[in-house]
Amino acid sequence: MLPEATRYLKATVSLFSPNVFLNASKLSAHGAPSSLQTRRNLRVSHCFAARVPPQKKPREKVEIPGLEMVTYGDRMHYVPGLAKPVYPPWEMSFKDPRYYRSPPAQEMALYKDKPCYVFNQRTSILEGVRQAAWLTKTHVRPGLLPHLVSLAAKPENQLPDQDERVQNAIKHSRFWDTTEPRPRKEKYSNTLLLNLLHLCATLQPTHPAVGRRILAENYSLAATWKRGEDLFQIRGRNGLLHCSMDPLPRICGEQEVLETSDQVLESFYPVSPTIDLQQVSEGEYPYPHAHTLYFLETSDPNCQLRPEQFRAKMIMFTFGNALARAHKLYGPQSLLERPITVQAVGTNGRIFQFLVFQLNTTDLSGDDGIKNQAWLDEDVELYDFAKVRPFIKRKEVPAGLAGYKPETFSKFLALYLHGAA
Amino acid sequence: MALSCLTRALRSLTLSQPALLSSQTPVVQLKLGTLVPSTVSQCRGFLTTASLKHNRAYLKQLDKYTIRPIGIKKSGGRDHTGKIRTRGIGGGHKQKHRWVDFQRLRYEPNKEGQPFEEKVVEVRYDPCRSADIALLAGGNRKRWIVATEKMQAGDIIKTSGVIGRMAVSANEGDAYPLGALPVGTLVNNLEIQPGRGSKYIRAAGTSGVLLRKVNGTAIVQLPSKQQVQVLETCIVTVGRVSNIDHNKRIIGKAGRNRWLGIRPSSGLWKRKGGWAGRKIKPLPPMKNYVNLPSISAN
Secondary structure, three states: OHHHHHHHHHHHHOOOOOOOOEOOOOOOOOOOOOOOOOOEOOOOOHHHHOOOOOOOOOOOOOOOOOOOOOEOOOOOOOOOOOEOOOOOOOOOOOOOHHHOOOOOHHHOOOOOOOEEEEEOOOOOOOOOHHHHHHHHOEEEEEOOOHHHHHHHHOHHHOOOOHHHHHHHHHHHHHHHOOOOOOOOHHHHHHHHHHHHHHHHHOOOOOOHHHHHEEEEEOOEEEEEEEEOOEEEEEEEEOOEEEEEOOOOOOOOOHHHHHHHHHOOOOOOOOEOOOOOOEEEEOOOOOOOEEEEEEEEOOOOOOOOOOHHHHHHHHHHHHHHHHHHHHHHHHOOOOEEEEEEEEEEEEEOOOEEEEEEEEEEEOOOOOOOOOOEEEEEEEEEEOOOEEEOOOEEOOEEOOOEEEOOOHHHHHHHHHHHHOOOO | OHHHHHHHHHHOOOOOOOOOOOOOOOOOOEOOOOOOOOOOOOOOOOOOOOOOOOOOOHHHHOOOOOOOOEEOOOOOOEOOOOOEOOOOEOOOOOOEEOOEOOOOOOOOOOOOOOOEEEEEEEEEOOOOOOOOEEEEEEEOEEEEEEOEOOOOOOOEEEEOOOOOOOOOOOOOOOEEEHHHOOOOOEEEOEEOOOOOOEEEOOOOOOOEEEEEEEOOEEEEEOOOOOEEEEEOOOEEEEOOEOOHHHHHOOOOOHHHHHHOOEOOOOOOOOOOOOOOOOOOOOOOOOEEOOOOOOOOOO
């Protein structure tokens, strides 16, 4: 150990040199040149040390092809007036995994010249729902289909004491779940969603199909499709995915599916539909069918999504799930015999967005033909206020839960029971 | 034990070439110009990975354009030596720099040569300049530009580099070469040399006037009434710069000046010299940026 230590110290010591300007300006942590470091003269006081003028850029070397440079390489020592010899970079003769540098992107095996536009869970696209509809070749309709909503109106599909239990769930998530005065938004929205899911799952004795489902957290999604000449990809880890063993039944009849081919997708000139997408150059599970996706608002300060962008993200991820399922079931053919339906619910703790997406075709290259369909119910409030303190700046505001709307939970329940009831 | 190693190493100090510390760090280049071997006061150079100098020029080192606001460090009027070079600057509210693209005619990578349109997404206040800035989105990219007077969110703005035979009737906010505009239009964000980016007429409420067009060049009157002759391919924006009431604002109190980062001037009474007072003098001669051999005399 000792000789090694002395060797190491000798190496450090040989850097000792009095009165030397250490030109450390070419070093950084990664061994790459950086101009963050500068020259220091440590033998004088700070005031004089700072008086060095800023470093000038070195003279640009001009390469004249065909002109042979006379270098001092042959003479093995520096000669003023001759050029500095340039040697080819040294490569190790054997492969050592500790010192492997990956080739630039152009020389990698999977490189493709065409750019691929990637949508991930933090993407916030400029035009919101319209851009998502164009990218997925979807016709978006406001409001949910009435036969879905009437599912929850039937008495056998309702919970005993439904309103009271939902209000208890809201109060639990908003008031009782913490030792601090108020729970934070990410916490209460998460608790509220899990409570509501639990309430819906208590219907399992009467609806046995509910038991053939499972919740998956933090799943990763990857789906690719071609639109026009560009490749698009969705990748990401999302919120909650509710998967089931049986697929969801189709929402919309054949006739209406054919009618969508007459509708035109909205365009938003001059903004290209690929704006805000990241440009990149190019497993058996017993519950295979994606049933519902649950989206929560993230607390990440870098990606605050406005409501429009949040709905766009819901559409894109629902589409991604449906597309992945379609590729798995039907392979590369374009028209699906049975359309794939996926649902999504997004919430910020108080306001809910419901989405039902039906994938009719995977032929997304052109703008005409059969389109996919989506029904989007925007900004449905579950309750108006859930205030902790009764007085806010001398104005009397009722503490506790106020303005509870039972229809929202019945929609939630309807989406949950769809396919099981 | 370690101390004895250290002293033994110090005693065997040599002036050989420095060895590599590990095979991964590149060789340190030492300037062995002035070497005075002295055993008493030895200054050891050392390397750190953190920045040794307080790096204030982060803004100047970025090469990829981004619309994200970038934090800036205030200089306080101090230069690289640490002494005040400009008096009266210091303090004030923190500001984030939004990188404004002054070269209006910047084509997207694959779409050179064609006039293009962009949509104004929002117009907002910029703490770093007197004018407002607008976020434009077009094609695949977004960028900030200096907003003109009546620009609003949702407008479509055209940028073109083509000079036709007939003058274009330009809308406010569009950018054209000087040769394509009719004489007498109010312009702003003037480029002196084509492709270098606009350097003139960028302050709030200012506008220049296109006076005349003379075989391949155009003469523009700047807000200071100085006239300037530039090539007609230089791009300008049409209209007045936004925030036109900027010169009518009243500061109101000393504190508001301090919020803007303006320190008080010295209160010492000084007799005013020849620089003070109203001056009436003729306009300076027209500045020519065209580098043409002058046909006229002189």
